[in-house]
Amino acid sequence: MIEANCHCGAVKIFLKQLPVSYTECNCSICRRYAAQWLYVEASEVEITAAEGVIARYQWGDHEIDFCHCSECGSVTHYCSLPESDSSRVAINGRIFDPVMLTGLNKREFDGEAM
Numbered sequence: 201m202i203e204a205n206c207h208c209g210a211v212k213i214f215l216k217q218l219p220v221s222y223t224e225c226n227c228s229i230c231r232r233y234a235a236q237w238l239y240v241e242a243s244e245v246e247i248t249a250a251e252g253v254i255a256r257y258q259w260g261d262h263e264i265d266f267c268h269c270s271e272c273g274s275v276t277h278y279c280s281l282p283e284s285d286s287s288r289v290a291i292n293g294r295i296f297d298p299v300m301l302t303g304l305n306k307r308e309f310d311g312e313a314m
């Protein structure tokens with residue numbers, strides 16, 4: 201099991217395995233977060249936090265909840281909302297030990313217009 205957590209440790213994320221790549225996007229929100237997204241299916245990830253710790257932010261078409269730790273501010277992941285017909289979860293690779301991501305391919309997504 202692969203484990204990552206926010207800076208203070210209040211939000212923990214467990215993955216069975218890492219995807220083969222991560223994605224950097226230049227859209228208005230991803231560039232502010234400087235996120236490196238690891239895309240996984242919801243069934244492949246477990247996210248644990250005490251109630252009320254995960255703060256959510258919706259933007260644009262409201263199909264995604266961007267989630268950060270309300271204690272330390274780390275952007276940990278985003279979830280697709282039921283309206284979106286997607287079960288994709290994106291974990292922010294920045295919360296992993298950098299050594300764990302060295303073998304992954306970097307994808308760049310041009311989301312600037314979004």
Ligand SMILES: [Zn+2]
Pocket residue numbers: 206207208209210211269270271272273274
């Ligand atoms: Zn935290």
